[in-house]
Amino acid sequence: MSVPTVLVRGGTVIDERGQRRVDVLCSDGTVSAVGESLEVPSGATVLDAGGCFVAPGLVDVHAHLREPGNEDAECIDSGARAAALGGFTAVVAMPNTDPPLDNAAVASEVLALGAGVTCKIAVAGAITVGRAGERLAPMGELADLGVRLFTDDGAGVQDSGVMRRALEYARGLGVTLAEHCQDDGLSHGAAMHEGEWSSRLGVPGSPAEAEELMVARDIALVRLTRGRLHLLHLSSAGSVALLAAAKAEGLAVTGEVTPHHLALTDAELSGYDTVFKVYPPLRTATDVGALRKACVTGTIDAIATDHAPHRPEAKDVPLADAASGMLGLETALAVVLGALTDGDEPLVHATGDEQASRLCARDVVGLLSWRSARIAHMALDQGGDQGGPIAPGNPANLCVFDPTESWLVDPLRMASRSRNTPWAGRKLTGRVRHTICAGEPVVIGSEAQR
Amino acid sequence: MTAHQEALTGEHRGEPGTDTASAAASATTPATARADGARHLLSVSDLGAEGIEEVLRVSDAFVEVSKRVIPKVPALRGKTVVTLFVEESTRTKLSFETAAKRLSADVLSFNATSSSLKKGESLRDTVETIAAMGVDAFVVRHSAAGAPAAVARWVDTCVLNAGDGWHEHPTQALLDCCTIRQVLAERDGRMVAETGVECFKGLRVAIVGDIRHSRVARSNVLAFSALGAQVTLVAPGTLLPPAVEAWPVAGVSHDLDEVLPETDVCYLLRLQAERGVGGFLPSVREYAAAYGLNARRAAALADGALVMHPGPMNRGVEIADEVPDLPLSVILRQVANGVAVRMAVLFMLLGTPRDESPAGALAGLEDAWETGGG
Numbered sequence: 001m002s003v004p005t006v007l008v009r010g011g012t013v014i015d016e017r018g019q020r021r022v023d024v025l026c027s028d029g030t031v032s033a034v035g036e037s038l039e040v041p042s043g044a045t046v047l048d049a050g051g052c053f054v055a056p057g058l059v060d061v062h063a064h065l066r067e068p069g070n071e072d073a074e075c076i077d078s079g080a081r082a083a084a085l086g087g088f089t090a091v092v093a094m095p096n097t098d099p100p101l102d103n104a105a106v107a108s109e110v111l112a113l114g115a116g117v118t119c120k121i122a123v124a125g126a127i128t129v130g131r132a133g134e135r136l137a138p139m140g141e142l143a144d145l146g147v148r149l150f151t152d153d154g155a156g157v158q159d160s161g162v163m164r165r166a167l168e169y170a171r172g173l174g175v176t177l178a179e180h181c182q183d184d185g186l187s188h189g190a191a192m193h194e195g196e197w198s199s200r201l202g203v204p205g206s207p208a209e210a211e212e213l214m215v216a217r218d219i220a221l222v223r224l225t226r227g228r229l230h231l232l233h234l235s236s237a238g239s240v241a242l243l244a245a246a247k248a249e250g251l252a253v254t255g256e257v258t259p260h261h262l263a264l265t266d267a268e269l270s271g272y273d274t275v276f277k278v279y280p281p282l283r284t285a286t287d288v289g290a291l292r293k294a295c296v297t298g299t300i301d302a303i304a305t306d307h308a309p310h311r312p313e314a315k316d317v318p319l320a321d322a323a324s325g326m327l328g329l330e331t332a333l334a335v336v337l338g339a340l341t342d343g344d345e346p347l348v349h350a351t352g353d354e355q356a357s358r359l360c361a362r363d364v365v366g367l368l369s370w371r372s373a374r375i376a377h378m379a380l381d382q383g384g385d386q387g388g389p390i391a392p393g394n395p396a397n398l399c400v401f402d403p404t405e406s407w408l409v410d411p412l413r414m415a416s417r418s419r420n421t422p423w424a425g426r427k428l429t430g431r432v433r434h435t436i437c438a439g440e441p442v443v444i445g446s447e448a449q450r
Numbered sequence: 451m452t453a454h455q456e457a458l459t460g461e462h463r464g465e466p467g468t469d470t471a472s473a474a475a476s477a478t479t480p481a482t483a484r485a486d487g488a489r490h491l492l493s494v495s496d497l498g499a500e501g502i503e504e505v506l507r508v509s510d511a512f513v514e515v516s517k518r519v520i521p522k523v524p525a526l527r528g529k530t531v532v533t534l535f536v537e538e539s540t541r542t543k544l545s546f547e548t549a550a551k552r553l554s555a556d557v558l559s560f561n562a563t564s565s566s567l568k569k570g571e572s573l574r575d576t577v578e579t580i581a582a583m584g585v586d587a588f589v590v591r592h593s594a595a596g597a598p599a600a601v602a603r604w605v606d607t608c609v610l611n612a613g614d615g616w617h618e619h620p621t622q623a624l625l626d627c628c629t630i631r632q633v634l635a636e637r638d639g640r641m642v643a644e645t646g647v648e649c650f651k652g653l654r655v656a657i658v659g660d661i662r663h664s665r666v667a668r669s670n671v672l673a674f675s676a677l678g679a680q681v682t683l684v685a686p687g688t689l690l691p692p693a694v695e696a697w698p699v700a701g702v703s704h705d706l707d708e709v710l711p712e713t714d715v716c717y718l719l720r721l722q723a724e725r726g727v728g729g730f731l732p733s734v735r736e737y738a739a740a741y742g743l744n745a746r747r748a749a750a751l752a753d754g755a756l757v758m759h760p761g762p763m764n765r766g767v768e769i770a771d772e773v774p775d776l777p778l779s780v781i782l783r784q785v786a787n788g789v790a791v792r793m794a795v796l797f798m799l800l801g802t803p804r805d806e807s808p809a810g811a812l813a814g815l816e817d818a819w820e821t822g823g824g
Contacts, residue, residue, distance in 0.1 A: 196693040202595040202617030202668055205692060272596025316574050318594035320615065 003029050003439040004045050007038060011049025011400055014362040015056055015388040016370050024054055026396035029439035033392055045441060047434045049400045055365045056388030057089025057397035057437065059373040061149070061256065062178075062232060062304035063329060065091070065121070067113065068106065069098025073418050074309035076110065080117035081415040082307070082329040084442045087368075087399035087432040090120040090386045091329075092376050095131065096154035102126035102137040107145050118435075118442040118450060120386070120397075122376060124149040127166050127177060133157045136166055143173050148377035151178035153232055156214050158184055163218065167227030176377070178230040181214035181239070182206075182279065191319050193266040193281040201269065203319060208236035208287070211280055215239045219246045222253055230375055231255040233306050235280035237290030244299045254301040254375055257291050259335040260326055260422060262303075264288075268422070274315045274322035275422050278308070295340055295367060296359055302372035305332045309418035327421040330414055333368065334430035335423070337403060340364045361403055369399070385438075396439040405431040407446075415448055489799050490602050490609045494620045494672040502627060502673055503647045508794040508808050509628050509787070510643050515552065516790055525801040525815055526555035529586040534601075535612070536562040536573070537593040541761060541785070542612055546589050546621075549792035553801065558585065573597070574604050581605040586800055590614070595665075608799050616663050622760055623669035625791040627677065629784045630715060633756060650677035654752070656709050658684040658741055659719030659768055660730075662691045666760045667719060671699060684709055684741065688730040706741050710750045718743055718759045718768045734767055744770035748778060756780050 005027040012021050013034065025033040025041070040046055065079040074082075076093070083091045093110060095101030101110065107123050114121025125142035129135045131152040139150055150170060156179055157163040163179075170177050187206035192198050194205025215231060219242060222229050234240055234255050246253045260278065265285050268276040276282060294300045308325025315322050340359045373379045373387030380387065385395040406429045411419035435443035442449055490496070497505065515521055531550040535543050543559070550557045560580065562568070567576060577588065587608040590598040595615035602609040613619040627650070634649040635642045655674050661667045661683050674681050675698040682701045683690065694702055703709050710716070721737055731737050748757060757769075757779045765771045774781050794808075802811045 194692050196696040199691040199693045199696065200668075202615055202665060204616075207692070272599045313572060317572060318592060318597040318600055320594035320596075 003027075004441070005041055005043065006045045006047060006396070006436060006439065006441055007040055008047050008049050008054055008398065008400060008434070008436070009038070011052040011054040013054045013390050014365055015390045016366070017389045017391075019362055024390060024398065026398070026436060026439050029396055031390055031392055031394050031396050034390060047400065047441060047444060049434070051404065052400050052402045052433055053361060053365065054390065055087075055399045055401070056369045056373070056390060057386065057399045057435065058087045058333065058365075058368045059090045059376055059378060059386045060088050060305050060307070060329065060332070061092045061302055061372050061376040062153070063091045063093060063307040064096065064309065064325070065093045066309055067097065068109065073311050073314075074416060076113045076121060077117050078415060078417045079307070079309075079329070080114070080119040080121065081448050082327075083119040084435045084437060085415050085432060085446070085448055086305075086329040086331070087333050087401055087435055088119055088329060089397035089399065089435065089437045090122060090373070090376065090378055092122045092124050092149060094153045095124050095126040095151065100126050100131050101142075102129050102131065104138070104141045104145055107142055107147060111145065118448065119437055122378065123147055124151050124153070124178065126150065127152045127157060128162065131155055133159055133162055136162075136169060139170060139173055139175060143175055148175050149178055149230070150175060151180060151232065153178065153180040156180050156182040156184075160217060160221065164221050164225060167221055167225040167229065171225060171227045176228045176230055178232050179214065179218050180232050181211045181218065181234075183210045183213045186210035186213065190281070191277055191322075192269050193283045195266060195284060197266045197269060201272070203269070206281055208238050208283060211236055212238040212242060215242045219243075219251060219253060222246070222251050223249075226252075228252040229254075233258050233261065233280055233304070234291070234300070235261045235283055236287045240290055240294040240299055244294070244297070247299065255294075255299065256302045256304040256372070256375065257295065257300050258304060258306045259328060259332045259339070262288060262291055262295070262339040263335050264422060269319070272319045274317070274319055275326065275420050275424070277319060277322050277324050278326050279324045292340060300367070302375045303332070303336055303367045304372060305329055308420075309416055310420050311418060312420075315420050325420070327414070327416050327418060330416065331409060331421060331423050331428060333365075333399075333401060333432060334407075334428035336364055336368065337361065337430040338428065365399075396436055398434070398436040399432060400434040400436075401430060401432045403430050405429070405433075407431050490598075490611075491620050491795055491799060492598050492602065492609065492611045493618050494623050494669045494676070496620075497676075499647070499676045499678075502624065502676060504808065505624050505791065505794050505798065506628050506631055506647065507643075508798060508812065509624075509791045511812055512552075512790040512793040512797070513632075513787065515793070516786075522552050522554060523815055524554045525797050525811075526550065526553035529555045529800050530558060530584065531555045531587045531589060531796065531800075532558040532560055532580055532585045533589045533612075534560045534577070534580070535591045536567065536597070537591050537613070538563070539591055539613070542591065545785075545788040546610075546612060546792050549789050549796055552789070553793055553796055555586075555796070555800075573600070577601050577604055581607055587796070610795065610799065613665055615665065616668070617665050618669045618672075619665040619760075620669050621788070621792050621795055622666050623673040624795065625784055625788045626670060626717070626758060626760070627673055628787045628791050629758070629780055630756065632787070633780050633783065637754060647677050650674065650679045653679040653714050654682070654712055655679050655715040655717060656682045656684050656713040657717045657719065658706060658743070660689045660721055661685045661694075661719070662689045663722060664719050670717065671697060675699065682709055682713075686731065686737070686740065706743075706747065707750070710747055711752060713751055713755055715756050715758060716743060716748075716751055718757065720760070720762065720764055721767050723764065723767070738767050742766075742768055742770060743773055745772050745776070748773050748776055751778065758784060761785065
């Protein structure tokens with residue numbers, strides 16, 4: 001299928017190199033020209049980007065697409081559509097599928113299903129067979145398929161000896177491990193953060209230490225093995241402090257944060273609304289403030305959605321029985337702009353120095369785009385095609401968004417097959433207008449084209 | 451609308467700590483019931499001090515009814531109350547059903563062990579199916595905190611929390627307050643009906659046992675502290691709740707013997723041995739030795755002190771075998787008051803028109819009572 005020529009006109013390009021008011025012309029899947037007031041070639045599709053930023057397509061290094069095994073909740077096709085509407089041109093699919101992504105057969109299947117959808121689909125392989133935390137998964141055969149990230153996400157590797165061997169083995173392959181930090185012993189049976197709210201509500205909770213213990217352990221193992229590690233969905237002030245210290249020491253550790261952990265606290269569970277049940281749990285305003293600050297200081301390397309679709313029957317039950325997780329692809333950009341820039345009133349009043357926790361839109365987009373592309377091993381200089389910069393000759397993966405447009409989140413009108421978004425019924429500011437994936441305009445005027 | 455009626459509309463408000471984020475966030479949390487829809491009792495905090503006092507006053511009338519030859523009034527005739535007990539219970543279920551029947555309501559009894567829930571039907575489908583048959587109130591007990599709140603979201607029917615996991619058991623706290631007020635009034639030689647809730651101001655209450663997992667403790671702490679009592683929690687380190695410093699209590703102690711002489715009400719919680727004692731305690735024996743109320747410890751209580759227990763008792767564990775029979779134990783009175791208090795709550799939620807106070811509605815029933823509840 002040939003890709004049309006597309007002119008993105010009237011927007012402000014933002015990428016690693018800076019910010020400039022220029023038009024962008026794409027043809028045959030690449031950026032062919034960047035400049036002011038470009039001429040419209042005949043037959044070209046013109047996308048109006050007036051009032052918008054034009055950024056390299058966003059890259060989500062952490063999303064659950066549920067295929068194979070739970071296609072009622074989401075599949076690769078619907079997940080890709082949701083991603084495109086959220087401005088993402090690439091997504092890394094997590095391996096806690098059924099069967100899990102712990103071998104080349106399942107990985108090939110997922111990569112094949114991902115070819116031709118409205119977003120590039122990459123795969124994270126499991127660290128251990130069945131994600132059981134016992135034996136190493138065949139990381140070599142998965143790396144041969146292009147897999148660069150490995151994680152047992154959904155669970156943390158409980159046995160330190162196993163994690164040590166995994167780090168050593170991964171170092172030999174030149175791939176990166178990613179950890180879902182959760183100590184099972186401390187978090188057993190928990191449905192929310194352990195603190196004042198869980199105590200008041202009579203709900204078993206998981207303290208921040210359940211995450212921090214494994215963060216600290218893994219950092220020590222990286223020191224021991226000289227391996228490389230990416231910390232998934234960090235949620236507490238203690239965790240980011242540990243990450244900052246590890247970086248200061250020169251260890252190869254990176255970390256990500258989700259949009260919801262930058263915007264919501266455990267107080268949201270006061271009505272036992274299961275849409276707010278997630279792992280790691282929403283924590284306190286102090287934690288939210290520390291996570292925001294960590295985004296500003298550069299301790300946090302990427303923002304990732306941890307998009308976790310669940311069918312209503314998995315959520316419409318008492319809190320203790322409900323599945324954990326929230327949708328994230330379609331709302332990420334708006335939520336993060338609201339949490340980290342001066343644009344909108346933040347939903348949470350974090351404690352501490354508000355001024356210090358603010359970024360400009362370009363830096364925020366960087367956390368979702370070129371910086372997360374790097375974590376995902378998809379940057380141009382890593383042999384990938386994501387993250388820009390937006391320059392002639394580079395792949396045409398673009399996210400065009402209006403930072404001032406407000407919209408009402410309606411779960412029934414989202415592309416995801418599931419509806420568990422914590423923003424249902426709320427107004428968000430910041431909307432993706434067009435998304436171009438490998439030169440194809442897959443979203444025009446905030447509507448998916450296929 | 452009276453203060454209690456406002457308080458009884460479903461909005462579930464909690465105020466832990468002074469976290470401004472909590473306040474901001476809870477302001478944006480959707481309400482658990484429409485303001486013009488069904489009324490609920492999900493938490494003691496739905497009532498406040500005024501609401502609690504109102505329940506106690508209405509209970510006085512129903513204590514009196516329970517003593518009559520025909521202990522029945524037509525207040526809820528034509529109303530249907532469903533007891534939806536997903537977690538096992540005998541005493542609370544019987545107490546609620548008796549209360550509803552004495553108000554002449556029709557009672558449907560739903561027992562999870564012999565029901566469609568075992569066949570895999572979701573709680574939501576179960577509740578919506580029952581509601582479709584036309585019922586006026588659900589009395590819900592469930593092992594998961596927040597289940598009654600979920601039911602209140604799903605159906606437009608009155609919901610009463612009869613105990614949800616570790617969270618709350620509001621009618622237990624109310625009957626406990628009723629009992630304390632009653633006993634203290636009698637001891638002072640006064641008519642209960644002439645007393646308000648002044649007796650709680652400065653009253654020294656010790657709640658002893660597994661606070662962490664206790665819905666009774668949570669409801670009682672809210673009730674007693676709202677009424678001005680000084681509550682001390684006494685428990686081993688593993689059985690205190692997290693962030694206990696945010697609880698509205700006067701203190702926390704690990705030494706029962708030290709607390710007893712300064713205690714006017716000793717409230718014992720059942721040690722839930724089925725919970726897996728090994729995880730939280732080395733043994734039941736060690737717990738009983740340090741925290742069990744035996745006769746010697748009962749004698750060490752302040753003069754005129756009361757011993758209370760929500761039942762069922764583990765004799766020989768949290769309470770020695772001879773203690774329930776001592777004069778200072780009011781455990782059986784708690785049970786007796788349970789029916790009257792539950793009648794009061796059901797009456798206030800279902801039998802009182804919105805624009806009328808419970809006292810007014812009660813007065814309207816006087817005639818019916820005079821004729822023996824016909």
